[in-house]
Amino acid sequence: MKLFTFVTSPYARKVRIAMDYKGIAYEPVERCYSLDRKPDLRDASIRAEVPVLVLDDGRRxxxxxxICEYLEQTHPRPPLYPRQAFERARMRSLEDLCDRSFDAVSYGYFIAMLRADAPEAPAMKAAAKAEYEALFGVLERELSDRDFFCGEISLADIAAVCHVPTARAMNIDPNQFRKxxxxMKRMRAIPAVAADLKRMRVAMAxxxxxxSELVGPDGRIHWRDTRLEWPVRHGFIDFIAREFKAGKMMFPPDAA
Ligand SMILES: N[C@@H](CCC(=O)N[C@@H](CS)C(=O)NCC(=O)O)C(=O)O
Structure with missing residues (x-):
């Protein structure tokens, strides 16, 4: 199998960690459509986003x-979905919290870093940091006295480990969140997670x-659903309007 991936993408990382954890072999192919405009990813994904899994027979x-749901069905051992129905739903909600909320807030923070001269930048960073801390509070409560979010390791842990370390970039004090x-210490001891964190360290260095991570060759930044909701919800409408009017925004392509 081949996996269109991008080293810093939390979504691609989630799939890579899951595949490594399950011992599924794949060939990683680094892509980011807004940065490299390579047509193979555009052809493989209607939204031109990573990750995309390409099966040996070419199906995508x-x-x-x-992808993770497919992998759980085709490679059930070791499991990453809890067996019990409510725990499974809880796991999916935590995964969703990571994929939607954590991702959108950190994206807002990084955009504010990128547009450091924008008058809204300090307020955007402050809003993102405050919301990230609140989200950490949610995770801390969900973890409670469990070793992993759903008792045994699950996709909720894998999704979260792609976002929790970002707190360092926002100067969030980890001592506030002891659990x-x-x-995080337990997660780092899992070889598939350690390999991911190492790939991240190498990429960041x-x-x-x-x-270089966010702006395409034509000066545009990729925006979509929850990432666009975040600045609008916080009232940074003028910021978004300026970016849009200056032709600096790019969206998933229209279906062809
Ligand atoms: N819902 C998708 C989101 C994937 C996504 O947003 N991927 C980003 C990278 S983090 C992407 O490919 N963006 C397109 C681009 O930057 O060109 C998933 O779970 O896979």
Whole structure:
């Protein structure tokens, strides 16, 4: 199998960790459509987003959650979905919280770093940091006295480990969240997670600036659903309007 992936994408990372954890072999292919405009990813995914799993017979599955669901069915051992119905629903909700809320808030923070000269930038960073801390509070409560979010390791842990370390970039004090700190230690001891964190460290060391991660060759930044909701919900409408009018926004393509 082949996996269109991008080293810093939390969605691609979620799938890679799940595949490594389950011992599923795949060939990673680094892509980011807004940065590299490679047509193979555009052809493989209606939204031109990573990750996309390409099966050996050429069939393709896009979207991290859908890919993980497929992998759980085709490779049930070791399991990443709880067996019990409510725990499974809880796991999916936590995965969703990571995929939608954590992702959108950190995206807002990084966009504010990128547009450091914008008058809204300090307020955007402050709003993102405050919301990230509130989301950490949710995770801390959900973890409670469990070793992993659903008792045994599940996709909720894998989704969360793609976001929790971002707190460092926002200067969030990890000592406020003792349970998450201990959980993070347990997560780092899992070889598939350690391999992911190492890939991230190597990528971050090579990254020369935030623009190289976010701005395409035509100066546009990729926006979509929850990532766009975040600045609008916080009232940064003028910021968004300026970006839009200056032709600096790019969206998933129209279906062809
Ligand atoms: N719902 C999708 C979201 C995937 C997504 O947003 N991927 C981003 C990378 S983090 C992407 O490919 N963006 C397109 C681009 O930057 O060109 C999933 O779970 O896989």
């Amino acid at each position: 599955i896009a979207d991290s959650t859908i 998450l700190q201990a959980w 090579k990254m020369h600036d935030i623009a």
